[in-house]
Amino acid sequence: xxxxxxxxxxxxxxxxxxxxxxxxxxxxxxxxxxxxxxxxxxxxxxxxxxxxxxxxxxxxxxxxxxxxxxxxxxxxxxxxxxxxxxxxxxxxxxxxxxxxxxxxxxxxxxxxxxxxxxxxxxxxxxxxxxxxxxxxxxxxxxxxxxxxxxxxxxxxxxxxxxxxxxxxxxxxxxxxx
Amino acid sequence: xxxxxxxxxxxxxxxxxxxxxxxxxxxxxxxxxxxxxxxxxxxxxxxxxxxxxxxxxxxxxxxxxxxxxxxxxxxxxxxxxxxxxxxxxxxxxxxxxxxxxxxxx
Numbered sequence: 654x655x656x657x658x659x660x661x662x663x664x665x666x667x668x669x670x671x672x673x674x675x676x677x678x679x680x681x682x683x684x685x686x687x688x689x690x691x692x693x694x695x696x697x698x699x700x701x702x703x704x705x706x707x708x709x710x711x712x713x714x715x716x717x718x719x720x721x722x723x724x725x726x727x728x729x730x731x732x733x734x735x736x737x738x739x740x741x742x743x744x745x746x747x748x749x750x751x752x753x754x755x756x757x758x759x760x761x762x763x764x765x766x767x768x769x770x771x772x773x774x775x776x777x778x779x780x781x782x783x784x785x786x787x788x789x790x791x792x793x794x795x796x797x798x799x800x801x802x803x804x805x806x807x808x809x810x811x812x813x814x815x816x817x818x819x820x821x822x823x824x825x826x827x828x829x830x
Numbered sequence: 831x832x833x834x835x836x837x838x839x840x841x842x843x844x845x846x847x848x849x850x851x852x853x854x855x856x857x858x859x860x861x862x863x864x865x866x867x868x869x870x871x872x873x874x875x876x877x878x879x880x881x882x883x884x885x886x887x888x889x890x891x892x893x894x895x896x897x898x899x900x901x902x903x904x905x906x907x908x909x910x911x912x913x914x915x916x917x918x919x920x921x922x923x924x925x926x927x928x929x930x931x932x933x934x935x
Contacts, residue, residue: 659832659833659834659835660834660835661834661835661836661862661866662834662847662866663847663866663867664846664847664848664866664867664920664924665845665846665847666846666847666917666920666921666924667866667867667868670867670868670916670917693934693935696934696935697934697935700896700917700918700919700920701916701917702915702916702917770897770898770933771934771935772897772935777935780897780900780907780935783906783907783908783911784896784907784911785911
């Protein structure tokens, strides 16, 4: 191993510190497993100095609806990726029909997430907002579900139409989840 | 592994510039590192974060994530972004002479 000694240099992460990278994440799903990817990516983007917008549409509104955001669920129905923990065995589809199974599986996944010290959905949204992330709700979905701004998580800035989203996401990399 | 002379001492750093041996760190080095990331003066609030990170690393063996500094270290997320703008997790680890956090949150 060669050792070279030099004077102080600026760390690599400063090279794009003044960058204007921008990310817009469209969250369209309201299940527990589909809520986290957008939230974790948003957090990671913010920690890298990237301007970040989250746009909640259709079932994604469940993530910011005060009545549902703490109770997102996951089901093994039609989900062959859901396996018995630590095994490669998919949960039998019939299991999903057992009363209380979805509730139990959702509880289990929330516990696994908590054990990793990852915050629940409302806490993670608050963290994203505190980090400077922007939260927007889709007007058409909100109208359809009869939701108003007051029904949504306090940090949601506004209910906006697609035209406004186009303006916000101008020049952004867009992720659809 | 490259080495750099920081505040008059030779220290080991990785390719990205993070110190690789927390034992080589000193408060003078922290002040010099801060200058590299455009933090002119380390205030008491900066030091509170740095001390938490150092103590937590000693106990846990890994660098605290931003979220952990907020919930366990008691410095709010908003304040962390003000103290270490744009890339708080990397910047506070860098100044504290620790590896960048591995956790996603």
